[in-house]
Amino acid sequence: MDDLGRISHALRSPLTGLSALVEMLAGGVDGELNAAQASRIGRIRQSIDRLNSLVDQIAIRARAGSGKVELPRSFVDLGEVLLLAAEDVDRLSGGRSVELTVRTRSELPAVWADGARLRQIMRLLILECAGCSPGSPLEIAAESDGTAVTVSVSAADGALAGFTLPARPVLPSPSTRQPTPRSPRA
Secondary structure (H helix, E strand, C coil): CCHHHHHHHHHHHHHHHHHHHHHHHHCCCCCCCCHHHHHHHHHHHHHHHHHHHHHHHHHHHHHHHHCCCCCCCEEECHHHHHHHHHHHHHHHCCCCCCCEEEEECCCCCCEEECHHHHHHHHHHHHHHHHHHCCCCCEEEEEEECCCEEEEEEEECCCCEEEEEEECCCCCCCCCCCCCCCCCCCC
16 A cells, blocks of 8 residues: 555544544434534534545545556436536535536436546536636536537636546436337247
């Protein structure tokens, strides 16, 4: 294990303990919380979430540097990932107001990707643009040309980040799938 791997492992254990303690306090182990205490617990939860996100980034870099990155891929609904990442940023922004719009130009095809990593990448891109353009409204845009899906995060002042993924055909939801006709057996 390299230095980054040791650092992420050393940070993960105390963060897990802190998280468990906060949940116990929030659950009323020492009595019901008043409004000020509940607010402080909420801020502590946000801080723990931000630290866990940083530890995740360290762990990913450590695995990438060692060539041990395994990505569990599946068909991912990109629109849902973009919305969840936007919600994450809202929750993790630490009280800073981030004006964020998600825009798609067409129905997006499913993409073959690691959904958790894709969400994390989106979250990092959004936070990076927000840091480069404090107070500037941000827009997440996604569009498909049939062969690829392009995702971008842009700020009104011109800051821009993004990536392109190969497109896969749109999959019907399980509730709308029609049964496959079977031929009679002889």
